[in-house]
Amino acid sequence: MAAHHRKAAAGFSFKSLEVIIAYEVKDEETKQHAALLQQAIINSRAAQEWDDNTQAIVVSFHFGPKHDSMILFDSKLKQLLPAGMRLLPDNQSDIGSLIVWLQREASLSQPLTSEDIGVVLLAYGADFNWNEQMREAAQLLMNRHQIEFVFSMADQSTIERAIRKLERRGAKAAIIVRSFTMEESFRREIERMVGLDIENKAQNTSAHEAHVAQGFVQHGIIKNIPTRIRTPLPIRTTGGMGAHPLFAPPCLIVRAPYLEMRPKKTSLWWHMAQKMTSKTQNEQ
Structure with a gap:
């Protein structure tokens, strides 16, 4: 303990x-x-x-x-x-929060099976037909995992609603999959709302850096700190297709033949839904 x-x-x-x-x-x-x-x-x-x-x-x-x-x-x-x-x-x-933390630590100490892990599939939302295509694409995964879909721009209320559903379904841990083009898309927002920013800071920063960060809050430099999603489920996040070998080459191969139809009037665009984090990355 x-x-x-x-x-x-x-x-x-x-x-x-x-x-x-x-x-x-x-x-x-x-x-x-x-x-x-x-x-x-x-x-x-x-x-x-x-x-x-x-x-x-x-x-x-x-x-x-x-x-x-x-x-x-x-x-x-x-x-x-x-x-x-x-x-x-x-x-x-706050006894309620302490109980949630104890439940979370208990889950971390237990071995997990694939059935224990819930998945929040976060993707851009559109009309009914688009959303249904996303659900159909994940049908095979739904046979192995508990999946809740969130069609939004990482809106915290919709993500929390999905996590609560996974809790009621008996999940013992959750993974938020960011189904976006860029790996950085909404990563920091997700990490903050589920507390991964604190966990990562504990692993990657010194005690002095942690103290300074806390001092900003204590001295009023940061105001109106948004709430977090308090859940007994240990949560991790991953995502961003970008240049992943399972996505980028097949995508280019599928689109390349269309250049031959009207080569002088056709351009090949690699559309990024979210801008890169630096000018150099944007140019690349």
């Missing part, structure tokens, strides 16, 4: 993260257990070598019945905390 918590905190500006587990004990063992728990809390703080100005936030999560305020675990826990540690009250913590 500790390893999963540290993984979840990666990419943020937390100096450190520690996990302490408190077990339920018999009444006669309560005092002894409380003393051990308090010592574990003190040791965890000392191990981080924090100075007196560093404040630690303690977030509790209960795997058990929720008691009234008189015997609530938080009431006892608050009394055990040393100076410089503050308990986040239960009414200030």
Whole structure:
């Protein structure tokens, strides 16, 4: 569990993260257990070598019945905390999001079969006939995977609707396939809405860079941050046909014979739905 918590905190500006587990004990063992728990809390703080100005936030999560305020675990826990540690009250913590995260981590730790993986096929939408052609083209895949179609320009509400459908169908993970010409088309938008920007940052940036990025938000430089899609499904995204060997050569071969009909009045265009990210790429 500790390893999963540290993984979840990666990419943020937390100096450190520690996990302490408190077990339920018999009444006669309560005092002894409380003393051990308090010592574990003190040791965890000392191990981080924090100075007196560093404040630690303690977030509790209960795997058990929720008691009234008189015997609530938080009431006892608050009394055990040393100076410089503050308990986040239960009414200030987003338990729903924490549960979603726990479900997601559980899915990541389990082996997945092809039947467990749902697919969100994202493509440009048009009229009914065009959309039906897209569905027919994916018919063989629908026999092996749970597929939900999204015909939009990466609109978050339509993508979230498809993910919720996959959740109800029992999927344990999802892949968003961007069926566009360019690999970069809507990639960043998709990564942001499902949290992959944070996961990738944790893997590819230093702690200093992560702290700076968080500082922009904390100091108000970025405002009106859009919401994300919170789901227990681990999500990845791929797509962009571009110069893929299964797409580009066959496409050119199919279109090339039409040049012979009226060669002087015909041009061969390689249509890009989205512009490249640089002038050099556009010229290529």
